[in-house]
Amino acid sequence: MTEDAAKQRRADMKEINLLRVRLNRTRLLMGIWMAVAVILLILLLWDKLRDRYYGETVDAPEVFTEELRLDGPEGLSEMFKENYVRYLKKAYVLFGTYPDCSYYKVVKGVARDDYDFENDFYTAEGERYRNYYPNGVKSGRVAVDVSTYQTNVDWDMVKASGVEVAIVRTGFRGYGEEGKLVQDNQFEANLGGALAAGLECGVYFFTEAISYEEGAEEARFVLDQIKDYNITQPVVVDTEKIAQEGVRANDIDNETRTQALLGFCETIEAAGYTPMIYASTAWFCQAMDIAKLGKYEFWLAAYDTPQFPYHVEGWQYEPEGNVPGIEGNADLNVWLR
Numbered sequence: 001m002t003e004d005a006a007k008q009r010r011a012d013m014k015e016i017n018l019l020r021v022r023l024n025r026t027r028l029l030m031g032i033w034m035a036v037a038v039i040l041l042i043l044l045l046w047d048k049l050r051d052r053y054y055g056e057t058v059d060a061p062e063v064f065t066e067e068l069r070l071d072g073p074e075g076l077s078e079m080f081k082e083n084y085v086r087y088l089k090k091a092y093v094l095f096g097t098y099p100d101c102s103y104y105k106v107v108k109g110v111a112r113d114d115y116d117f118e119n120d121f122y123t124a125e126g127e128r129y130r131n132y133y134p135n136g137v138k139s140g141r142v143a144v145d146v147s148t149y150q151t152n153v154d155w156d157m158v159k160a161s162g163v164e165v166a167i168v169r170t171g172f173r174g175y176g177e178e179g180k181l182v183q184d185n186q187f188e189a190n191l192g193g194a195l196a197a198g199l200e201c202g203v204y205f206f207t208e209a210i211s212y213e214e215g216a217e218e219a220r221f222v223l224d225q226i227k228d229y230n231i232t233q234p235v236v237v238d239t240e241k242i243a244q245e246g247v248r249a250n251d252i253d254n255e256t257r258t259q260a261l262l263g264f265c266e267t268i269e270a271a272g273y274t275p276m277i278y279a280s281t282a283w284f285c286q287a288m289d290i291a292k293l294g295k296y297e298f299w300l301a302a303y304d305t306p307q308f309p310y311h312v313e314g315w316q317y318e319p320e321g322n323v324p325g326i327e328g329n330a331d332l333n334v335w336l337r
Contacts, residue, residue, distance in 0.1 A: 081098075085098045088103075089307070089309075090106070091105065091106055092104060092105060092106060093106060093281070093285050093307065093308070093309060094307070095282065095285075095286075104285045104286065106309045106310075107290050107291045107294065107310075108291075109291060109294065110290055110291060110294030110310050110311070111294065111310065111311040112309055112310060112311065113308070113309070113310060113311050113312050115132070115306075115312065116134075117305050117306045117315075118305050120132060120133055120134050121133070121140075121315070121317075121334060124138070127162065128161055128162050129142040129161075129162055129163070129321075129332060130317060130318075130332070130334055131334055132334050132336060139336075140334045140335055140336050141164040141165055141334075141335040142162050142163045142164055142165070142332070142333070142334070142335065143163065143164070143165035143166065143167060143314065143332075143333040143334075143335040144158065144163050144165075144166055144167070144321075144323055144326070144330050144331060144332060144333065145166070145167040145168070145169070145204065145316070145330075145331045145333065146166065146167075146168055146169065146186070146190050146194075146326070146330065146331075147168075147169035147184055147186065147190075148169070148184050148185050148186045149328070150186065150190065150326050150327070150328070150330060151186055151189075151327070152327065153189075153190060153193055153194075153325055153326050153327075154324075154325035154326075155193040155194050155196065155197035155199065155325065156197045156325070157324045157325030158194075158197065158199070158323055158324065158325035158326060159197045159198060159199055160324070160325075161323060161324040161325065163199065163323065164199060164200060164335070165199060165200045165201070165202070165233055165333075165335045166190070166191075166194035166199045166200075166201050166202075167201070167202045167203065167204055167233065167236060167333075168184075168187060168190045168191045168194060168201060168202075168203050168204070169184045169186075169187065169190075169203070169204050169205070169206065169238075170183065170184060170187050170203045170204070170205050170221075170222050170225045170226065171183040171184045171187065171205055171206070171221065171222070171225070172184070172205065172206035172207075172208070173205075173206065173207060173208040173209065173214075173218060174208065175208060175242060175244075175246070175247045175248060176246065176248065177248060179208055179209075179210070179214065179248055181217070181218065181221045183225065187225065191203065191226075191229055192229075195229065195230060200232050200233050201229070201230070201231060201232065201233055202231060202232075202233025202234045202235060202236060202276075203222060203225075203226055203231060203235055203236065204235075204236035204237070204238050204278060205218055205219075205221070205222050205235075205236070205237055205238065205264075206238045206240075207237050207238060207239050207249070207260065207261075207264065208247070208248050208249040209249065209260035209261075209263065209264065210248055210249050210252050210256060210260060211256065211259065211260055211263070212259040212260060212262060212263035213263060214260060214263065215237070215259070215260035215261060215262065215263025215264040215265075215267070216263040216264065216266070216267045217263075218237070218263075218264055219235075219237075219263070219264045219265075219267035219268050219271075220267060222235060222268070223235075223267075223268070223271050223273075231273065233274075233337075234273070234274040234275065234276035234297055234299075234313075234337075235268045235273045235274065235275055235276070236275075236276040236277070236278050236299060237261060237264040237265065237275070237276070237277055237278065238278040238279075239257070239261060239277065239278065239279050239283060239287070239288070240279065240280070240283060241283065241287070254286075254287060254288055254289055255289060257287055257288050258288045258289040258292050258293060261277060261288060261293055262292065262293070265277070265293070265296050274297065275296050275297070276296060276297040276298070276299050276313065276314070277293060277296055277297070277298055277299065278299040278301065278314075278316075279298075279299075279300070279301065280300070280301045280302065281300065281302055281306065281307065281308050284298070284300070284308070284310070290310065294310065294311075297311075297313040297314075297337065298310060298311060298312055298313060298314075299312075299313060299314035299315075299316065299333075300312045300314070300315050300316065301316045301319075302315065302316070302317065303317065303318065303319065312336060313335075313336050313337040314333050314334070314335050314336060314337070315333060315334045315336065316331055316332070316333045317332060317333065317334060318331065318332040319331050
């Protein structure tokens with residue numbers, strides 16, 4: 001190799017090495033910038049959720065006003081959005097479809113559930129009713145709730161079909177200004193018949209209370225009705241919004257409703273029974289201060305797969321069920337206590 005060729009080769013190698021250094025430096029800088037971008041994004045999301053997680057319960061569509069976008073390979077934006085919404089649901093109950101939804105903070109201090117409603121609740125082969133099957137093992141019970149609309153019930157047939165628990169309405173408070181307490185006209189027949197057939201029984205009362213005192217009054221009304229019966233399941237207060245005008249408890253504020261429910265539950269508990277609250281997901285989250293009621297058992301009404309973060313002791317999954325021994329429709333429940 002001539003001296004000139006050797007010099008050229010050394011020059012070429014030097015240039016190649018210089019290019020390699022520049023390339024490695026560029027790769028390092030790109031890696032650092034990507035890492036910084038990811039860290040900043042994580043901190044931004046965490047800061048948003050952390051600041052609101054410990055705040056008051058809010059109905060605030062404006063909390064997240066812009067749909068997140070991430071430019072990049074096809075599908076990456078959608079994947080990021082799905083993960084973000086999944087993360088949101090750890091701290092909020094979402095009503096509606098993201099981003100056009102309202103957000104209700106998951107309250108700290110109220111026990112959470114670990115149920116997989118999508119995969120562990122189903123009607124097993126050879127069974128008539130839905131139940132709870134964690135790891136394939138039946139772990140719930142079948143319950144029906146009945147009222148004046150279920151008459152002449154053949155409770156022996158009901159039990160033979162696989163029902164184990166009956167929750168019987170004791171009565172209700174009238175919707176109007178007077179708010180009269182009324183006994184369900186099928187209460188004695190239904191409760192007596194269910195107990196005679198060997199079902200475990202609880203009771204429920206449809207509330208329209210608008211104060212702590214009225215809630216306690218409703219509870220005393222129920223206690224007087226059940227004093228001669230063997231009630232081994234909860235005594236439930238049923239709270240709902242009625243779709244008509246002039247209903248006395250529809251438009252009271254959340255604190256007033258919460259106090260009315262406390263009046264009922266505390267009175268029932270003091271009498272030695274187990275209080276329980278029945279409501280829909282929206283009503284639990286939007287219409288009461290669940291932090292003050294979280295120690296009581298919950299009975300959830302949800303006719304699709306529940307999106308409910310708190311503990312659940314009963315799930316009413318079907319309002320128009322068919323039960324042998326009951327004419328017409330009946331509410332079906334998976335009982336988890």
